[in-house]
Amino acid sequence: MRGKKPKDREKYFIRLDGNTLVEVNREIYLEWYQSRRKERYQKERDQEYGVFSIEKLHEKGYFPEQSLNRDTTLEAVLRSECRNRLENALRKLPEQDIRLVRFLYFDEMTVKKTAEICGCSRKTIQNRRRRILEKMKDLMSEMSS
Numbered sequence: 001m002r003g004k005k006p007k008d009r010e011k012y013f014i015r016l017d018g019n020t021l022v023e024v025n026r027e028i029y030l031e032w033y034q035s036r037r038k039e040r041y042q043k044e045r046d047q048e049y050g051v052f053s054i055e056k057l058h059e060k061g062y063f064p065e066q067s068l069n070r071d072t073t074l075e076a077v078l079r080s081e082c083r084n085r086l087e088n089a090l091r092k093l094p095e096q097d098i099r100l101v102r103f104l105y106f107d108e109m110t111v112k113k114t115a116e117i118c119g120c121s122r123k124t125i126q127n128r129r130r131r132i133l134e135k136m137k138d139l140m141s142e143m144s145s
Helices: 026-047 054-059 064-069 072-091 093-108 111-118 122-144
Strands: 013-015 019-022
Touching: 013 026, 072 111, 072 122, 093 111, 093 122, 111 122
Parallel strands: none
Antiparallel strands: 013 019
């Protein structure tokens, strides 16, 4: 049986608890095998990208929820500084650009909906958004220098 493809086999077995073999039909075997392979792939991918699950962190005695709730003074100062730079950069933009930023980022409208409101194509909105973001990036980096 070893080495035969699943469709060529007469009987299908799943190993439970390390030692116990259970005979199952072909559909169950293929579903089980596919889910096992998917789980193994996800574990390999997580290891490759350095992803940790919350459960594993809890097992090691680390509780990220607690540290996320703590707001250190430094983080508050940095967040405030960043917000101020963002507000100053927005003030330096033309009214039309501010309106587009408000639609896309604050009102969370889609590019399509924004294009309908502004009376232009989606591509135009995408190009304007890209230029605005580049301009804001430059303005914010000038302020930090």
